[in-house]
Amino acid sequence: MDWLTPLIFAPLVGAIILAFVPSKQTETIKGVALIIAIITFILSLFVYAQFDKLGAGMQLTVNVPWITSLGIHYHLGIDGISLLLIVLTTVLTILAILSSWRSITEGVKGFFVSMLILTSGMIGVFCALDLFLFYIFWEVMLIPMYFLIGIWGGPRRVYAAIKFVLFTMFGSLLMLVAILYLYFQYHSFAGVYTFDMLKLMQMPIAINPQHWLFVAFALAFAIKVPLWPFHTWLPDAHVQAPTAGSVILAGVLLKMGTYGFIRIAMPMFPDATATFVPYIAILSVIAIIYGALVSMVQKDIKSLVAFSSVSHMGFVMLGLFALNQEAVQGAVIQMINHGISTGALFLLVGMIYERRHTRLIAEFGGLGKVMPVFSAFFMIVMLSSIGLPFTNGFVGEFLILLGAFKANVWYGVFAATGVILAACYMLWMYQRVVFGKVTNPENEKLTDINWRERIILIPLVVLIFFIGIYPTPLFERTEPAVRQVIAHIEQTRQAKQDLERIDERTLALREGAGLSQKVTEKGVTR
């Protein structure tokens, strides 16, 4: 049975239903949107249950011809990596919708319609196994997010939205060109046209075009991650986006970049991956340290969290490009962890923003006294973000650093300084917001978080500890997928090297033969 299609399209169908609800019935709109999100979540749980944790390769696959003349297939399938990202997406969507309950007062319908379309796009990206389909979902996500930032954002929302779109579009276009190149190349290789990722992966590509293709894909994905120095759109987008937008942006959209690397760029271009390891690893280490340092001096909590994302996603990238089982599995878990922790941080910031309509750190202070429950949640999430053991953040960061250390001692050493810096910027911010006396009279009357807000935070806190203490269910499900990616890269490179060795030998033989021939020729002429 096809489980993935209903999962992908449930939110889209919901969005269409919402379009028929009169705009004024805001409560109905919210209710419907929430129900749709919950249905999607339940569907994702079915998918989780159907998933065979021991099975290697793609599961729950659907593969039907779509546009036969162009060789485009409606090809879906998931492995452990996509599975976890899908569940993360459906969970965060519910929480993002709940968090918008009071804060979105204008254009309610458009907002929730955008949210639901966005959800379909995100799940689609994680399920697509046809590059054409992948590209469509990739672009579909862009539009609702553009609206979310551009319409429901802060004062500089238009600037931020355009910056976000321009950066992403730039990457997407490069990716499109690369996809088309692959498409035609495959035709000359196998005689048929296809966008099928699994087939394209089997095609040998000469080293030079491989480099260019890798760069094209890598740029598209690196902008999304965002990897230093392509990160400058992120703080603007986050600061201007509404809470729900930030949650989805940080929680899921950034993962599209790292997901793209592990799903497409790395297995499809294994030689180029190997070539670019040092460059990407160094950029990742720069991102880790740079993001943390710049975080430290931010005045706005949201931009602090945004720069911290640059640092954390640097960890994920470093893990992926350490190319060993420990680090890559750590990186995959860390993708989930970052979604949980940073999602929770943005939700928390949104809660105090709703009350005070400011996010400047200096405006707060002493919240521990007036909002103790909020402060306790904030503390737990902060600890998860700085990777305290027994929270989710530690498990991922530790494995990444362990693996990076093996790949290259200095990557491990420099990246590990990020652990110190994370404590600096987070604790300093927490101190200025929560500790101290209430000095600003506006903070005196703040009310602690209500039940709706607690219900939003509790699942994330449960996940923080669950993954921190018992990550086995996650590791079990990602293990085969990661092993396969690494094995594929190794095998292809191995085969290639063998081929090259054979080539060299034949070349040498030929040269040798040529030489002797010349000799004989010379002899003959003599």
Next chain:
Amino acid sequence: MSEYLFWIPLLPLLGFLINGLLLGKLPRPVVSAVACVSVGLSFVLSLLLFFELRSLPPAAREIEQVLFTWIAAGSFHVDIAFLLDPLSAVMILVVTGVGFLIHVYSTGYMHHDKDFGRYFAYLNLFTFSMLTLVLANNFLLMFVGWEGVGLCSYLLIGFWFHKKSASDAGKKAFIVNRIGDFGFLLGMFIIFWQVGSLEFKTVMEQAPAMFVAGGGLITAACLLLFVGATGKSAQIPLYVWLPDAMEGPTPVSALIHAATMVTAGVYMIARSSVLYMMAPDALMVVAIIGAATAFFAATIGLAQNDIKRVLAYSTVSQLGYMFLACGVAAFGAGIFHLMTHAFFKALLFLAAGSVIHAMSEKQDMREMGGLKKYLPITYMTMLIATLAIAGIPGLSGFFSKDEILWKAFSSQHGHWLLWLVGFITAGLTAFYMFRLIYMTFHGKERMDEHTRSHIHESPRSMTVPLMALAVLSVIGGYIGMPHIFGVTNYFEEWLAPVVHGPGHQAASHALAAAGADTSMEWALMAASVILVIIAIFVARHFYNKKPEAATAMAEKMSGMKTLLANKYYVDEFYGATVVRPIVNGSLFLWKFVDVVIIDGTINGLAVISRDISEVLRYVQGGKVRNYATVFVAGVIVLVAYFIFG
């Protein structure tokens, strides 16, 4: 019985969960009952398991309990598993025993605090973390406890978070500890990639085969682990957080910053003794840092006027002794001093807390004096602890400190210079401790009238733990008497399977050989006792008999005094060389690299493209068909370039 091992850490965790989740909903007596009973039960269980362990033959003294797999990825595998052996048995008895007394004391000390529940929740969380640290069967789970106690320390130092100084101190403690943890992490990486496991038993068994003794890798691993220890156990250069940590409630200082958490580094090194024995260079560094810290902190302690600060520097100094012991490969002596120090230093802090309680929260010794008659129990117990830390024969501190000094002198890893530094420090210790006693309890009453009228001896809940600890401070040393007294050193024998394992035979033989001639040992012991007694009389002269002489002396050496009172300006030095450059550098990265360079480049591209499009504007006819044609053509050209180019 052994299947109950995991309840030892779990009980305090349950206490934390009950008090933490029902915060503000439980009445105070219930809160304190939950907190004290959970730790008390843990102590009883520890005792039972200790006796079970003792009933086993020495070589088989090991109880291990594996709960479940924690992290397994690739070749990496780590369990949540606990290991009770002679070393961890000593530690859990100290942690739960002293911890229980401090919990009871806290019910009295914190009685008036409105955040009673939060306090006890944190205290239980701390006990859980500390027990996890010492019971872990692998480095990574130990690291969980290691960071966990750091977190609790952060939370409890900043317990009164409305005070800026308190939250600053908490943050400082956490960050400085993180710097140490950075070293710990890297040390673990080396061990894992070399041995393929982080489990203590496997590592200690495999290490001799996997590392080259004395080689660069093992030395690096040991030194990196030691960086972790300098953070947690407040040694040079990372000791700076501990004096500031005195911002926390006094029972916290007693539990975390004297008796248990700060000794974690010593425990970790004793636990890894096999590794350190393979890295003599690392051992030497440990010994030198230990001795230097012991001396350095003691000199600062001479000039402090805050009663808790004196004790804080004293703790740093005593921890230095423990590292000195480890550094000369006398791990047993280090752990022995760890235990006796836990008794007398916890007592000193709790007694100081009793004084502060009586003095209406004043901590400056210059405003005290003559408290002896108001606080008889506090005075007696504190005096006993002071005699113990000074090393007066017959009390616990004498035995443990003497053993360290002797090992520093006689061990093949020792040196007479190390002994000399330890010896002088013993004199300084006796001096600053008696200075504290005389300034606080003797002489003129210097407090104001209002404070004097409120002075009272502390309630039972506080004095009973004081008396219990006083008893331990007296008798605690008799289990580890030196061989020259013609008795068995039970403590050394008990720890032998762990810290004198197969890898240590050579060292212990050398020690035995060096100990053959006892006259030197007697002479050194006598010398240090004499020095201590002289130091006490000097303190008595300056701070009891002739206080004016002390003032005159201070004026004469005002430069020295300022230097010491300002703690050698180390904090200021770190601020100028580390903190400020980082903050300024970060501002530069943000304001210049991010905004000017990166965004500037992109905006520049945008401007260029706008100018170009100004020209190309005329191309725009507004017809979608034309756009589509151009777009498709462009894509085709690109693709064609890639295919045929």
